[in-house]
Amino acid sequence: MKRTNRFNIEWDDPEEAEGLGIGCSTLWNKLNYKRRESFFDEDKEFDWSSDVLYDEFKGWIGSATAQQIVRKNNSAWKSYFSLLKKWVKNKDEMKEPNPAGYWKDRKKDEKELRILVRNDCYEIEDDGTIKLPFGRTGKIKGEPHWDGKQGRLEIVYDRLDDRWRAFQSVEVEPRHQPRGDKSAYVDLGVIYPVMTYIEGGETTVGYSGRPILSNWWLYNKQIDKAKSQAKEENDRYTSERIKRLFRQRKRKFKDAVRKIAHDFIERCYQAGVDTVVVGDLTGIREKEKWSSKADSMVHNYWSHKYLADRIRWTAENYGIEIELIDERGTSSKCPKCGSEKKVRRGRLFKCKECGIEAHRDSVGALNIGLAQGGNIPAEVINIYWKIRWIFHRFTEFY
Numbered sequence: 001m002k003r004t005n006r007f008n009i010e011w012d013d014p015e016e017a018e019g020l021g022i023g024c025s026t027l028w029n030k031l032n033y034k035r036r037e038s039f040f041d042e043d044k045e046f047d048w049s050s051d052v053l054y055d056e057f058k059g060w061i062g063s064a065t066a067q068q069i070v071r072k073n074n075s076a077w078k079s080y081f082s083l084l085k086k087w088v089k090n091k092d093e094m095k096e097p098n099p100a101g102y103w104k105d106r107k108k109d110e111k112e113l114r115i116l117v118r119n120d121c122y123e124i125e126d127d128g129t130i131k132l133p134f135g136r137t138g139k140i141k142g143e144p145h146w147d148g149k150q151g152r153l154e155i156v157y158d159r160l161d162d163r164w165r166a167f168q169s170v171e172v173e174p175r176h177q178p179r180g181d182k183s184a185y186v187d188l189g190v191i192y193p194v195m196t197y198i199e200g201g202e203t204t205v206g207y208s209g210r211p212i213l214s215n216w217w218l219y220n221k222q223i224d225k226a227k228s229q230a231k232e233e234n235d236r237y238t239s240e241r242i243k244r245l246f247r248q249r250k251r252k253f254k255d256a257v258r259k260i261a262h263d264f265i266e267r268c269y270q271a272g273v274d275t276v277v278v279g280d281l282t283g284i285r286e287k288e289k290w291s292s293k294a295d296s297m298v299h300n301y302w303s304h305k306y307l308a309d310r311i312r313w314t315a316e317n318y319g320i321e322i323e324l325i326d327e328r329g330t331s332s333k334c335p336k337c338g339s340e341k342k343v344r345r346g347r348l349f350k351c352k353e354c355g356i357e358a359h360r361d362s363v364g365a366l367n368i369g370l371a372q373g374g375n376i377p378a379e380v381i382n383i384y385w386k387i388r389w390i391f392h393r394f395t396e397f398y
């Protein structure tokens, strides 16, 4: 499986690195311009050619790097075309995809400095020295997390922090193997990011997303304040401080989601789970409509895919399989008697037929399990208060 190591690079000759970055961006942008032009011109065939530009740039940035950029641009367009096909069939459920963009800062109109290095064209030594072609050298800062066969290295200049950030792809083996053959059933959401029943458990287990929501809200207040300050001071709506706050907000969110995914998968592993069945996310927007705070978070901020991707990613490390199933309808019927006559108020689910009261998301998780023929004892399928809640301590946020 593929993993990414992140570290920074301090170049021995930063100007030379900058020159290489400019070369890479210029090639990408020229190639992309040619392709966008052919794409938006209805009379033209899409222009996949790259030979002329490749020849022009190989002397500047090296042939292996020029080839990497051409390949990356090819795959950006290929994935755009395949998304476009999906979108045409699914306009209600998907956002319209964008064609491959330029490597530049849109507001400042500056080139983004981005260097691609082929897997066999760089070396990282034990003392942290990194060697690129043409005698370009530097030191890596930070510990690479993953050990394995090295893949492509992508290095981007971060203007906000004045750092060169490297993303190294590595091929690694899973760290663990499942210890049993149980399943876990999961309902994903925003207020409760993970609500799950793990086979063998005495109750469903729920993770609360409230700390994430309130943290997000606090950042919003700070961002609003910084915006009005920037407006007063220099009549602008943006500033370095605002950019930093947005960045921090996103990092805190991702960090919290990572913690939840890790805790959940670790719990599954300890319980002997080898398959996690996840209700897919298409219903998440409708499901959360009742809260305006959550709603605004879902639309502006919450990355639907991030939680699911993170669960998948963490599960892979443990050798656990993920199965995605269509969850539509899973929270509308009673898990005990199957009746669809129910009262739903906020998070409460009450069956009018058999009278059980339960947490709505818990009903979702149990129904996913029942639909899969899961092993769920009768005493688990009952009452509202029988959920083991997990609140993460996100105090470092505030």
Ligand SMILES: [Zn+2]
Binding pocket: 334, 335, 336, 337, 338, 339, 351, 352, 353, 354, 355, 356
């Ligand atoms: Zn019932």
